[in-house]
Amino acid sequence: MLEISNLKKVYGNKTVVNIEELQINAGETIGLVGNNGAGKTTLFRMLLDLIRPNTGQILSKGENVAKHDKWKDYTASYLDEGFLIDYLTAEEYFTFIGGLHNFSPAHVMDYLTQYTEFFNDEILSKGKYIRDFSKGNQNKIGIAAALMQNPELLILDEPFANLDPTTQIRLKALIKNLKQEHKMTTLISSHDLNHVTDVCDRIVLLEKGLVIKDFLTDENTLKELEEYFSE
């Protein structure tokens, strides 16, 4: 699905991301972990062609993301509030995003009914602009808008942050579900080791831009990670 080679991003004299080779296969759920400054968000931004790498390239389905736009057809993402159009109501935002994929407004609203539980009655028909929602609810809107696009590749940056426990559990169930039903490939970064090991089948550990560990999850993964981070 994704092939990263010789990827390097340098700010000033600090190398933020330096990945020689990383392959991500279709249908994998990958957890990206690492302390602040490890380069998780920068990597995501390069995956989404928001930042130009200094060297190297990222191929999505064999096409360089910086040269082609085709990846946008099957990639959905939510990194931060910068992805939301905050002066729209939640409904307007969903309709707009849906419209980009040629969903009719009725289709979008119909589709959203399956998220009733996830939204917990706090998102739809609230008569508020997105900017007036709490951070956790903004997160929900962004994640739901990404899921709605029915992507083959989903990229979420710290999706569990700011969410209440109930929603965290529901989100995990949603991701696991989509993986089974649509063979969706997912990239998640998180500081919450419990959630990551629970939902992901492969963990990539970044430190100062380098891939330190890359392994499949088993029952010892959580312990291993906790040991690494407590050093």
Place this chain on the structure above:
Amino acid sequence: MLITFLNHQWKAFWRSKNKGGSIAAQIFIGLILLYLLAVAVLVGLSLEILIEKSFPGKDVLVVFNGFILYYFAVEMIMRLQLQDLPTLSIIPYLHLKIPKQTIVNFLNVRALFSAFNILPLFIFIPFCVTAIADIYGSFTAIMYIVAIISLAIFNNYTALYVKRLSISNLKVVPIMLALIFTLGLLEYFKVFSIAAISNSVFSIISTHPLAALGFSLFALIMFLVNSKYLRMNLYTEELSRNDEKKTSTDYPILGRFGEIGNLAALELKLILRHKRTRSSIIMCVIFVFYGFLFYKKDFLKNDNFAAVLFAAVFMTGSLISIYGQFMFGWQAAHFDGLLVNKIDFRKFIKAKFLLFTIMSTFTTLIISLYGFISWKILAVQFAAYLYNIGIGTIIVLYFATRNYRAIDLTKAAAFNFQGVGASQWVLGLPYFLLPYVIFMPFYFAGLPYWGLIALGVLGAAALLTREFWVTFLLNQFNKRKYNIAEGFRE
């Protein structure tokens, strides 16, 4: 404590993120402020001569006395529109061990730091010190100054009070404005005269100087009313926003343009749902009156369109140039979202063209009313309209691809230089010079009408070759999109 608060405010002002920006912009702002102050002082010092010149044969004192309340009535309207509520700055202090009264005092003192409170001092005090002191003696002059300061303070707190009330009740400001405009109209139709009232009030002060303390009493009452209100309502959500129910809207007409229409609708909502964009648009509406300054009878009679052309280009294109100069900075907050979503940027650029065309058509239709003065104006404006939607839009969008500055939409527009960078200063030159480059050769050859035709034809030509220009702009955009996105993220 008050000093600490003010010190924090001072730091907040100088350390604000966008402060570091372009030095050129700051020097420019500094010069404008100096200029305004100098003008105020100069007006103050030469008020006597000015009055004698503009109202020959009238007693200078009568005119001056009549002018004072007039000034403060107009100032009130301005304050209601422009003065900011110093509310948000108190949030970090509310939960600390600081008495509410101290915070209220801080808000009240903070409100005094406004240009509106300084300007009248510069305008009126020089006259009081010179002319009034000469005629009535220094005690009367001092009481005049007391009266003027009191009026400024009265206005200050009344405006803030009305604005604060208007947060819980939206109708207050329109009612207040309507009231003042009615007074203005009554004055205009000579039902009664503010000038006469002002004159009689201040002639009382000139004979019984202590009467000036009456104004101080009003100011004090207003100050107390305001303090009491703040003390009772010191909750930021009540002071800074209203919980009006927001509704989803769509524009079926724009929907007909498909994805381009959706993108244009998105931007239209951006304009209508933010204070800063709304006030920019209102500013443009005010520029519609520019014509009265420039469309002089003898210019038109002699086909001297050189002077008329500027006003025509400016008015038909005011929305394009004033709103467009900050593009795409308006969308900075969600620019990443636009980039990663399945948006065809060819359509994104076409949506801008669509929006500009709608805006320009709208203003052009309004100012067609100038056609009642002369049909020639319609000809000039039509040529200017074609230039604006054909060529002007391309210029604006070309500069937009070189603008890396985000706009903070939450701040008000007037006197807001946040997000102003080099590209805004440079943009104006080609935009307003190009029509002259096209028009003047014909004009000097004695063929002003041919000049208008040339301008219109070139504009139409650019309009017909739009696909080419869209590709050109798209290439420019793609070259720099990483820089734009990075600039917006800061």
